[in-house]
Amino acid sequence: MKISFITLGCKVNQYESEAMAEVMAAHGWEIVPFGARADAVIVNTCAVTVEAERKGRQMIHRALKDSPGCFLAVTGCSAELSASALAAIPGVAVVVGNRRKMAAVEAVLSHFDKKASAPADACSKNRVVSLAGAPFEPMRIQKSERTRAYIKIEDGCESKCAYCAIRLARGGIRSKPVEEVLTEAQGLLDAGYREIVLTGIEISAYGKDLGYGLADLLARLDALPFSFRLRLGSLDPAFLKPPIIASLASLSHLAHHFHLSLQSGCDKTLAAMRRTSNTTMIKRAVEGIRATMPDAAFTADVIVGFPGESEADFEESAAFIASLNLLDFHIFAFSPRPDTEAAAMPNQCGGSIKAAREKKLAALRAASTAKVLASWVGKALPVLFESWADGVAIGHTANFMEVAVPSPAPLDNALLSVFFLSVSKGRLIGRLEEKEKKEKSPA
Numbered sequence: 001m002k003i004s005f006i007t008l009g010c011k012v013n014q015y016e017s018e019a020m021a022e023v024m025a026a027h028g029w030e031i032v033p034f035g036a037r038a039d040a041v042i043v044n045t046c047a048v049t050v051e052a053e054r055k056g057r058q059m060i061h062r063a064l065k066d067s068p069g070c071f072l073a074v075t076g077c078s079a080e081l082s083a084s085a086l087a088a089i090p091g092v093a094v095v096v097g098n099r100r101k102m103a104a105v106e107a108v109l110s111h112f113d114k115k116a117s118a119p120a121d122a123c124s125k126n127r128v129v130s131l132a133g134a135p136f137e138p139m140r141i142q143k144s145e146r147t148r149a150y151i152k153i154e155d156g157c158e159s160k161c162a163y164c165a166i167r168l169a170r171g172g173i174r175s176k177p178v179e180e181v182l183t184e185a186q187g188l189l190d191a192g193y194r195e196i197v198l199t200g201i202e203i204s205a206y207g208k209d210l211g212y213g214l215a216d217l218l219a220r221l222d223a224l225p226f227s228f229r230l231r232l233g234s235l236d237p238a239f240l241k242p243p244i245i246a247s248l249a250s251l252s253h254l255a256h257h258f259h260l261s262l263q264s265g266c267d268k269t270l271a272a273m274r275r276t277s278n279t280t281m282i283k284r285a286v287e288g289i290r291a292t293m294p295d296a297a298f299t300a301d302v303i304v305g306f307p308g309e310s311e312a313d314f315e316e317s318a319a320f321i322a323s324l325n326l327l328d329f330h331i332f333a334f335s336p337r338p339d340t341e342a343a344a345m346p347n348q349c350g351g352s353i354k355a356a357r358e359k360k361l362a363a364l365r366a367a368s369t370a371k372v373l374a375s376w377v378g379k380a381l382p383v384l385f386e387s388w389a390d391g392v393a394i395g396h397t398a399n400f401m402e403v404a405v406p407s408p409a410p411l412d413n414a415l416l417s418v419f420f421l422s423v424s425k426g427r428l429i430g431r432l433e434e435k436e437k438k439e440k441s442p443a
Helices: 011-026 050-066 077-081 083-087 102-114 166-170 178-190 214-222 242-249 267-272 279-292 311-323 351-374
Strands: 002-007 040-045 071-076 092-095 148-155 195-200 229-232 257-263 297-304 328-333 380-389 392-397 402-406 415-424 427-432
Touching: 002 011, 002 050, 011 040, 011 102, 011 148, 011 195, 040 050, 040 077, 040 102, 050 071, 050 077, 071 077, 071 102, 077 083, 077 166, 083 092, 092 102, 148 178, 178 195, 178 214, 214 229, 214 242, 229 257, 242 279, 257 279, 267 311, 297 311, 297 351, 311 351, 328 351, 351 415, 402 415
Parallel strands: 002 040, 040 071, 071 092, 148 195, 195 229, 257 297, 297 328, 402 427
Antiparallel strands: 380 392, 380 415, 392 402, 415 427
């Protein structure tokens, strides 16, 4: 039997799809690429924007076209928020929410074990269960992409950002027990992965439900007897207070790359968004990290066109973002989500205004990336290589700068020192300095 997966959205969704795929493979199913003819398809949806939800529906229809008669299960954040609408699509067999994503796998296995027909009506297809009081769903993976492996350590969010529907789709904070994280990390490191990325919906809140904290977990992971990089997913700037920064700086395996949930560089807009940080806090966090980890690089998420954002507010935000010297940042045009405060706010920005601001920030981003990369020309850092094509090996430094070096053969999973010669198309161009490193050098 064959099954395919299509995953939209965040690294958490990607991790969950991999976990589901590994269960299906353990039951003897062949995992085939999305688009290939399959007996079953699982569509793991996203709801962060209107466009993300549209793509989810598009993938459902594509799956039904590519694999007519397949058992089609839909899960993810869009399934959580729009279960009835998705269940009503002809051909959808079952809709499963975020409380127990593995129920999608169970539905597939049950259907084929019993040779049962798919549920006939939308009501019986809808198997979304309330997230109230949901525990952390046990999941683990044994493999991941190339050299980098992800571990989902946390689910849910209790922030009340005015624009965000994800807290509605994911529920309250629930964390993976420490020992389970350590066991999963050790298994991935044993399998040869050289970088572990901790991911979740709000990893800054990890352990809030366990009486533990992210810094405590990091200290335990840092003590694992392997040569590896430990990378963090998106962080709330409000989390990065001086004691936390000092704790992070003490870790020997931590990759000095910090992805900030920034959203805006204008205090008026941040307050309207109901964010937990302001520009003073953000600046203090960035400066504190750079003071203790001088090689640190920062990336971020930024929203343009939030309701009430004037041109002056946008320019203030852009100027602040420029002052941070970010390596990169993702730009999102505000997308009103149902049942959020921002959807009903007055002074909604028009599409043309959002597009113009996106364009301006994209130019700023290109300049910021070039500036940060140029500051490393003439220096060297270890690079973990991930891919190779046409005589060029591509990898990343610990602080997440992309690096290209000429190589006659792949260097995948090799950690090599590279001297940086120039900058081209958003990446550093370098030359190899030495053979495979036995241990990770500080980056």
